[in-house]
Amino acid sequence: MEMNSANVEAVVKQVLESMLDKKIPSSSAPASSQAIPKTAHVAMLTSLGHYDIKEFPIPEVGDGDILVKVEGCGICGTDAHEFKKDPFGLIPVALGHEGTGEIVKMGKNVKTDSAGKPLKVGDKVVTCMIFKDDPDIEMFDLNKKNVGGADVYGLLPDDDIHLNGWFSDYIFIREGSSVFNVSDLDLDSRILIEPCAVLVHAVERAKTTGILRFNSRVVVQGCGPIGLICIAVLRTLGVENIVAVDGNPQRLEFAKKMGAEKSVNFMEYKGIEALSAAVKDAFGGHLADFAFQCTGSPAAHSNIYKFIRNGGGLCELGFFINGGDATINPHFDLCSKEINLVGSWVYTLRDYATTFDFLKRAQAIGLPMKELITHRFPLEEINEAHETNLAQKGLKIAIVNK
Ligand SMILES: [Zn+2]
Numbered sequence: 001m002e003m004n005s006a007n008v009e010a011v012v013k014q015v016l017e018s019m020l021d022k023k024i025p026s027s028s029a030p031a032s033s034q035a036i037p038k039t040a041h042v043a044m045l046t047s048l049g050h051y052d053i054k055e056f057p058i059p060e061v062g063d064g065d066i067l068v069k070v071e072g073c074g075i076c077g078t079d080a081h082e083f084k085k086d087p088f089g090l091i092p093v094a095l096g097h098e099g100t101g102e103i104v105k106m107g108k109n110v111k112t113d114s115a116g117k118p119l120k121v122g123d124k125v126v127t128c129m130i131f132k133d134d135p136d137i138e139m140f141d142l143n144k145k146n147v148g149g150a151d152v153y154g155l156l157p158d159d160d161i162h163l164n165g166w167f168s169d170y171i172f173i174r175e176g177s178s179v180f181n182v183s184d185l186d187l188d189s190r191i192l193i194e195p196c197a198v199l200v201h202a203v204e205r206a207k208t209t210g211i212l213r214f215n216s217r218v219v220v221q222g223c224g225p226i227g228l229i230c231i232a233v234l235r236t237l238g239v240e241n242i243v244a245v246d247g248n249p250q251r252l253e254f255a256k257k258m259g260a261e262k263s264v265n266f267m268e269y270k271g272i273e274a275l276s277a278a279v280k281d282a283f284g285g286h287l288a289d290f291a292f293q294c295t296g297s298p299a300a301h302s303n304i305y306k307f308i309r310n311g312g313g314l315c316e317l318g319f320f321i322n323g324g325d326a327t328i329n330p331h332f333d334l335c336s337k338e339i340n341l342v343g344s345w346v347y348t349l350r351d352y353a354t355t356f357d358f359l360k361r362a363q364a365i366g367l368p369m370k371e372l373i374t375h376r377f378p379l380e381e382i383n384e385a386h387e388t389n390l391a392q393k394g395l396k397i398a399i400v401n402k
Pocket of ligand 1: 076077078097098194195
């Protein structure tokens with residue numbers, strides 16, 4: 001820890017306290033190690049394709065509220081859609097939900113996070129989007145709702161608080177929100193929590209088919225961040241026989257670094273027969289036991305059945321938003337092969353908490369998770385960051401505050 005003047009003050013206070021054996025009253029309780037400014041800077045999407053950095057007063061922190069100094073926030077596909085088209089009709093809106101930062105002030109009623117872990121000033125936290133009608137939430141006894149239900153920091157309509165998104169230097173977490181203490185994870189891992197939770201959930205969905213085992217042959221189609229993290233989650237489970245399918249050589253190279261045994265570049269094959277033969281070849285003459293579809297392409301959905309053996313399984317998770325209709329032949333693709341199909345979307349609070357452990361395990365077995373964050377921009381360059389994201393020049397683009 002850096003010894004800034006505030007820390008020195010805290011140490012002196014501690015020493016004096018132990019000498020005098022009594023509490024010295026502090027000016028603001030609970031004490032923060034950093035000076036809190038009067039105003040915060042928020043990247044507000046004010047029109048299609050454009051953010052303005054706005055300055056707002058930091059509101060009074062109530063007994064159940066938490067003020068967080070933002071360290072960073074990943075740009076999600078959802079942010080990209082809002083930036084381009086505003087499908088949720090939120091403009092003006094403070095975006096950014098894959099964020100993390102340090103508690104600088106909190107109300108006296110805040111004692112623990114949503115999982116019951118103690119919370120104090122200085123702890124690193126993330127918030128969580130959950131869906132209020134999710135039955136899994138009760139299983140984990142984390143049935144708290146984010147700001148009144150299905151709402152999410154970073155996708156809230158603007159209001160009097162204004163500090164509602166993680167693309168900012170301070171965010172105001174209101175009483176009753178889902179918040180987790182993740183002080184034991186480094187900044188890059190914390191920025192990756194939200195997308196990783198999507199894959200922890202998808203793999204949990206896949207496991208319900210009973211097909212996914214240590215020695216399963218698994219196809220992961222699509223090697224963007226979602227497909228790459230899918231490979232990582234499978235590796236932490238001990239699944240090793242993974243074939244990655246994509247059309248981009250760099251991404252396929254990364255898939256192998258992440259732990260895919262083989263890769264198949266679909267650009268090198270003409271027609272689905274040749275492509276499925278290549279996948280079969282990669283498995284030493286076998287079709288896959290299980291497949292994860294991680295692209296938003298309808299044609300990719302139509303194709304993937306051809307990679308799967310009779311009685312195998314498929315998890316479709318690529319269509320986070322409506323990407324149009326896909327054609328399959330229900331007789332050949334689904335019925336006669338007795339495919340076990342599961343869909344997957346977002347995650348539950350339980351998966352979210354599991355993701356913290358996944359990230360620790362991924363690090364322990366040496367998976368190159370941090371390399372998923374290919375670009376880091378300061379808050380002032382948020383427009384450029386989004387343009388880079390839309391141009392698909394990297395994998396995960398993040399805003400990182402100084
Ligand atoms: Zn997201």
